[in-house]
Amino acid sequence: MTASAPASPGAAPLRLGLLGSPNSGKTTLFNALTGLRARVGNYPGVTVERREGRAQLGPTSVDVIDLPGTYSLAPVSPDEEVVLQVLHGEVPGVARPDALVLVADACTLDRSLLLVAQALRLDLPALLVVTMMDELEARGGRLDTERMSQALGIPVVGVVGHRGIGMAEVKRLLRQPHNWDRPPLPPPESSSDRAGWADSVLSVARSQRPGSHQATEALDRVVLHPVAGTVLFAAVMILFFQLIFTAATPAMDWIDGAIGSLAGAVRGALPAGFLTDLLADGVIAGVGSVVIFLPQIVLLFTVLHFLEDAGYMARAAFVVDRAMGRVGLEGRAFVSLLSSYACAVPGIMATRTVPSPTHRLVTILVSPLMTCSARLPVYALLIAAFVPSTTVAGFLGLQGLVLLGLYLLGTLAALAAAAVLSRTVGRGRGLPFYLELPPYRVPPLRLVVSQVWGAASAFLKRAGSIILVTSIVLWFLLHFPKPDLPPDLPPQDAARIELEHSFAGRLGHALEPAIAPLGFDWKIGVGLVASLAAREVIVATLAQIYAAQDEGLSLREALQRDVDPRTGEKVFDAPTVAALLVFFVFALQCMSTLAVIRRETASWRWPAFAFGYLLVLAWGASFLTHRIVHAVT
């Protein structure tokens, strides 16, 4: 191999692929090389995360590609297929790397070298970066990188990524990949011979293998204990749930208030008219409905990545895997389902930790059934208005029991749907289940920050645009066409009449035949149309419709008194209220969730499927509920 000339100024920078197994310290190395300026996106047509960044190396710069972590170059998952395709230059628009930076944890070299052996058979210059040299020494291990370099035939550098030790040498080498030594002979091709090759390399380079990690041994005695580990798991999950449910609320309320003030300020500053309405109620409210999710996303991903990088998430998945296996899922899906109790948007984004694409798809499709916090205002209104505040068995409040029942119904429906979907749409190739339990580590703050930033910015960019467009369309449906109204009409009456004559109002009337079997009238129909933006919007919409009808009444009282003019019976009787509650347990009325499913599955097919099957379930369950409650009351 001849050394090529240094890249001339203006030529495209060299491209370096970072290749290593999960937990190898690859992402820490990537961050150390590129700072926090990574470009995060997806590979074309698939939802495998694509991370690239530019590293400034003195006078020159190189592009660094952080390839998804993999244990092997014989792919079994989409992530791993992408790795192989990128390495062969087969991904459209993604140029083949000019050289490889192999990343291996110093303490797991016995296994990591099996991947190195495969990588050295690719016809690319390669450099091996051995990470976590500090941990190796702390565990009494001894590794001679010089001798390892001779045994492998490629340059080897030991680093402590988050402290920057060894990074100067890595950066110096990265400038001249064409000068790197190449192995005289490729490592063996068969898996069994590779292990012998790895053992012989280590017998030359390693004078002392690392002892066990003391902290990991001590912690795992508790964490992996059948009883103590289960109790700890429950405690961590309860805390986690509490945190994403309650701690995000002040920030979300603040954003809600700020969006309202901003819309008010815009109304005050601009002349009344179509453009002002569009800006205040369409654009600002639409942006608000995107930004409102940020506190939960940031909080959830901070905790999630902290637990993941600290080594706990793998243990949590281990503890709960058997139970999840019963419904055809696996341990790693549990956390994302739990997150969906707060909100399905971050919950669905969290399914990225599930490696099997079929498990991941099924988890995404059932996430909307977990009772998210946006259903609470709807439940709260209906329960407070129509469920008597009596007690059952002396001390249990009936209202609380109904709420608990709705949560349980959603959860059981999610598990049942998972069991069915994993045997139908989720049935795929038999993938082996395996899960590495990495040693416990203090997560580098920078790593957590970069991962949270990646998730938040991806959400804002990709899902945000869909949500914004949809809210403007919904605003239009709710406010047009404008009827001619007498100018002296009180504003409340005007708002109600406008709503009734709007496209959404007409849609509500048009929907009546379809929803009448559930006991719903056109007003509930308008509410259901409006709640496509977000479930809790039905409360505001009903408030608008009822605002003028009964002056001085609260929405709760207005709902209680509303009478159907044709039959003279109450609109909200017991069967209808029960059917409406059940409808909200099942239906996917949330464009943000649809936008995120679209983003995470890279196709409109799955959001359409999720919306459809949940609508059918919602209608069917509401219909049954209406019939049953009607029969027993």
Next chain:
Amino acid sequence: MQTLDALVVGGRAQVVSVEATEPIRGRLLDLGFVPGTEVRLRSRAPLGDPAVYELRGSRMCLRRGEAQQIWVQRLDG
């Protein structure tokens, strides 16, 4: 000879062969379950499955289904 899932907690064994179909076989080999490798069963999950195995410097968790496809020779009584 027995399969890996039959080990007791703390028990050690040496891998003899992996009798699985592709791609499972290849992946188990690439994870380090190569003939000759020493494996120790570290713990079992609360419901008995999956289990954590120590091998080649790392801890890998497998379900019973996969562990039943790995044939081993026990190294202790």
